[in-house]
Amino acid sequence: MKYWRGLILAPVLxxxxxTACNKSGGGSTAGGDTIKVGEFASLTGSxxxxxxxxxxxxxxxIDEINAGGGVLGKKIDLIYxxxxxxxxxxxxxxxxxxxxxxxxxxxxxVASGRSLEAAPVCQQFKIPQISPSSTNPKVTEMxxxxxRVCFIDPFxxxxxxxxxxxxxxxxxVAVLSDAASAYSDGLQxxxxxxxxxxxGEIVVxxxxxxxxxxxxxxxxxxxxxxxxxxxxxxxxxxxxxIVLQARQLGITNSLFGGDGxxxxxxxxxxxxxxxxCYFSTHYSSENKSPEVQEFVKKFQAKYNGETPDAMxxxxxxxxxxxxDAIKRAGTTDSAKLRDAIAAxxxxxxxxxxTTLDEHRNASKAAVIITIKDGHFxxxxxxxx
Amino acid sequence: MNEFLQxxxxxxxxxxxxxxIALGYTMVYGVLxxxxxxxxxxxxxxxxxxxxxSRYFPKASLPGGFAVLIGAMLICALLGIVIExxxxxPLRSHSKLNVLITAIGVSLxxxxxxxxxxxxxxxxxxxxxxxxxxxxxxxxxxxxxxAVFVVTIVLLISLHFIVMRTKxxxxxxxxxxxxxxxxxxxxxxxxxxxxxxxxxxxxxxxGGILYSMNYPAIDPLMGILPGLKAFVAAVLGGIGNIPxxxxxxxxxxxxxxxxxxxxxxxxTDAIAFTLLILILLFRPSGLLGKLEVEKV
Numbered sequence: 001m002k003y004w005r006g007l008i009l010a011p012v013l014x015x016x017x018x019t020a021c022n023k024s025g026g027g028s029t030a031g032g033d034t035i036k037v038g039e040f041a042s043l044t045g046s047x048x049x050x051x052x053x054x055x056x057x058x059x060x061x062i063d064e065i066n067a068g069g070g071v072l073g074k075k076i077d078l079i080y081x082x083x084x085x086x087x088x089x090x091x092x093x094x095x096x097x098x099x100x101x102x103x104x105x106x107x108x109x110v111a112s113g114r115s116l117e118a119a120p121v122c123q124q125f126k127i128p129q130i131s132p133s134s135t136n137p138k139v140t141e142m143x144x145x146x147x148r149v150c151f152i153d154p155f156x157x158x159x160x161x162x163x164x165x166x167x168x169x170x171x172x173v174a175v176l177s178d179a180a181s182a183y184s185d186g187l188q189x190x191x192x193x194x195x196x197x198x199x200g201e202i203v204v205x206x207x208x209x210x211x212x213x214x215x216x217x218x219x220x221x222x223x224x225x226x227x228x229x230x231x232x233x234x235x236x237x238x239x240x241x242i243v244l245q246a247r248q249l250g251i252t253n254s255l256f257g258g259d260g261x262x263x264x265x266x267x268x269x270x271x272x273x274x275x276x277c278y279f280s281t282h283y284s285s286e287n288k289s290p291e292v293q294e295f296v297k298k299f300q301a302k303y304n305g306e307t308p309d310a311m312x313x314x315x316x317x318x319x320x321x322x323x324d325a326i327k328r329a330g331t332t333d334s335a336k337l338r339d340a341i342a343a344x345x346x347x348x349x350x351x352x353x354t355t356l357d358e359h360r361n362a363s364k365a366a367v368i369i370t371i372k373d374g375h376f377x378x379x380x381x382x383x384x
Numbered sequence: 385m386n387e388f389l390q391x392x393x394x395x396x397x398x399x400x401x402x403x404x405i406a407l408g409y410t411m412v413y414g415v416l417x418x419x420x421x422x423x424x425x426x427x428x429x430x431x432x433x434x435x436x437x438s439r440y441f442p443k444a445s446l447p448g449g450f451a452v453l454i455g456a457m458l459i460c461a462l463l464g465i466v467i468e469x470x471x472x473x474p475l476r477s478h479s480k481l482n483v484l485i486t487a488i489g490v491s492l493x494x495x496x497x498x499x500x501x502x503x504x505x506x507x508x509x510x511x512x513x514x515x516x517x518x519x520x521x522x523x524x525x526x527x528x529x530x531a532v533f534v535v536t537i538v539l540l541i542s543l544h545f546i547v548m549r550t551k552x553x554x555x556x557x558x559x560x561x562x563x564x565x566x567x568x569x570x571x572x573x574x575x576x577x578x579x580x581x582x583x584x585x586x587x588x589x590x591g592g593i594l595y596s597m598n599y600p601a602i603d604p605l606m607g608i609l610p611g612l613k614a615f616v617a618a619v620l621g622g623i624g625n626i627p628x629x630x631x632x633x634x635x636x637x638x639x640x641x642x643x644x645x646x647x648x649x650x651x652t653d654a655i656a657f658t659l660l661i662l663i664l665l666f667r668p669s670g671l672l673g674k675l676e677v678e679k680v
Contacts, residue, residue: 044505045505048504206649208644212609214398216394217391217642249524
């Protein structure tokens with residue numbers, strides 16, 4: 001009895017061990033001859049499409065920098081880890097990256113809630129953190145070592161409120177937001193403030209929690225209030241299900257959201273129901289500017305023709321901004337590096353010129369995308 | 385009025401799925417007096433079994449849909465029997481706490497193996513049955529919701545028949561009443577327990593398929609929340625009591641639907657759990673449970 005149990009357990013434990021050890025990728029070489037940069041991302045789980053896209057963009061930037069000789073005569077070694085899209089993992093991962101792997105800076109995350117978990121750790125160890133695409137304003141308020149290379153939700157909320165009023169001609173809007181997500185909760189607040197200030201009316205304000213699958217109850221209440229349009233500032237998994245269930249309940253109005261919608265699973269889940277829905281994001285691969293087209297070409301060459309989305313572009317920009325700051329600082333000393341990142345001005349990125357303001361945020365144009373016959377189509381660009 | 389009826393319909397179709405999962409919790413508790421926490425992950429495996437099986441059958445057709453449903457139920461039944469054989473049976477003579485903790489371990493094992501094999505990103509689940517929307521004067525009912533009602537009612541009636549009218553069902557009830565006396569009169573407890581696990585897991589498998597039909601994004605952690613609510617439903621109805629589990633499931637589904645549709649949608653889970661606490665305060669053995677005196 002004891003023997004066979006041991007025989008079964010041994011290979012299982014071995015398997016667990018190897019998978020656990022494989023997870024911390026990057027294969028760090030001995031310190032000294034490389035500059036170590038840490039990245040934490042949602043590589044698996046419900047926001048995996050974001051994490052994967054952002055990581056691919058970051059990796060592309062690092063490879064490009066290394067191919068050009070690296071920075072300060074050293075190659076950059078990107079050490080990345082996965083938080084499985086779960087709350088409560090990011091602080092541990094970032095602490096490990098800083099204390100065990102001795103990284104000089106942290107890149108990440110897409111989701112604001114998880115960037116907020118990591119920021120206090122980075123601030124405590126005085127290691128600069130650059131978030132590629134967390135839009136909740138609280139993220140950079142965590143301390144003077146926390147930066148981002150994207151716009152923030154008060155701007156995105158304003159853009160969507162204007163869009164609802166001017167383009168959708170909506171006067172009465174229903175809001176369905178995720179009470180358990182810092183991103184969704186922030187965005188719905190800024191949207192409502194602007195929309196009401198412009199004379200619009202919020203007819204129903206409904207909530208759900210990340211991971212919910214059933215939204216019919218909320219949507220039934222929304223249908224009863226008969227709004228002109230429905231604002232859903234959530235992430236793509238839930239947004240796809242919400243649009244699908246709205247159509248099943250016979251709701252024909254436009255649904256629209258923020259940059260959390262932009263992931264391929266949105267279309268896989270929502271399908272035809274998404275026709276005529278809109279969302280705002282950071283960039284469009286259909287933009288004809290040379291920076292964007294060159295980035296799209298490089299990305300497609302490296303990743304089998306996959307078209308990069310906004311998360312990939314911001315992941316790329318975050319690494320480029322960091323490399324530029326290291327070059328200007330001339331050292332990896334954390335205080336000097338922080339000052340160099342803070343001084344970033346008119347850095348030409350894929351998502352536009354990056355200038356970090358005194359609140360360590362970037363100010364950039366937003367892009368409106370619609371879903372047409374199962375793909376994302378560019379509508380317009382709105383400047384700050 | 386229309387909104388009220390629509391919310392009731394939404395709640396009933398959600399509650400029917402909770403009821404199917406709750407039956408598995410309650411049946412295992414009935415015969416073995418412990419909570420099988422891995423049950424919610426068997427539900428997840430059911431959804432994934434449907435995802436992979438659907439490749440071999442015609443999509444959006446009645447025969448194909450039922451073939452996938454029955455296939456997934458068989459796979460889950462087998463999984464339930466294997467879990468019981470490997471993880472719980474060796475511990476049967478030990479204290480209940482050991483088995484309970486093992487159940488949590490099995491649950492984590494299934495969730496993480498699922499992430500390893502299926503991948504952690506949500507997958508769109510395939511269309512199994514022909515899809516149609518029915519509109520009764522503003523009241524919308526989808527064919528999937530009708531499928532949920534039909535399948536749940538058929539399964540509940542067959543379960544009632546198995547437990548009350550067949551030899552193995554009688555043996556299950558005898559075992560739940562007194563395991564020692566049952567084995568003294570010639571009942572093979574091992575077989576009856578395996579059968580109970582198989583039956584409960586098959587129902588969870590059916591629940592997984594129905595859930596993924598209505599909410600078509602499946603991932604390896606999808607079982608946690610519905611599993612927790614079904615567990616609450618089982619306790620609410622009186623754990624160990626089969627009609628109680630069905631009633632509890634439907635109640636939780638309806639309450640959830642109404643609170644989600646109101647201004648208190650942030651408080652949905654809190655409302656359901658507060659109700660549970662209240663019911664347990666006044667009826668400690670649940671709505672339909674019999675009060676039993678613990679024998680020492």
